[in-house]
Amino acid sequence: AQSVTQPDIHITVSEGASLELRCNYSYGATPYLFWYVQSPGQGLQLLLKYFSGDTLVQGIKGFEAEFKRSQSSFNLRKPSVHWSDAAEYFCAVDPSGSARQLTFGSGTQLTVLP
């Protein structure tokens, strides 16, 4: 069955430490891939997207993600986390490329320690 998996429900890191959030998908072909962030009391903000081409994509707020076809993964990274990065992060896929069928992972809650 088609699915999006974020295996980490909750991650805690210290401010200034590096971060990697995992996302795996299960689709027949490479879907369009996205990372969104939801800060407390806010809607979702798009961090970055992958459609095709360079497998390392840069996003806003210093985030990047790497698409690995062999692992069906699209992990989100940041070299140095800031306290303001504390939020919920959602990986999402669009298998059709039409912006009509967006399926979300279960989310990863990030806590940043001072």
Place this chain on the structure above:
Amino acid sequence: SAVISQKPSRDICQRGTSLTIQCQVDSQVTMMFWYRQQPGQSLTLIATANQGSEATYESGFVIDKFPISRPNLTFSTLTVSNMSPEDSSIYLCSVGHGDQPQHFGDGTRLSIL
């Protein structure tokens, strides 16, 4: 990207009543969507709001419970009808245009007493 205004931002409602949520976009968009985010959960698509025709509902969601309107390319409403405590959720509007990613409003935080 489009600026999306969603109203109300939050509400507390009585069991058995209905609430209409509005989503206004500052530019014409091809697609508008409504999602539900139950407490501690991810987002689930309720329906695609189609301009000038009936919305397309996902499995598990019906028009009688979640009537949707989309009178033009910049505005849509979602009504949550005959509410029960299980309807306590965040309801989010999103928009899509061409092959651009979906962008989301800030959501409506709904609590049912």
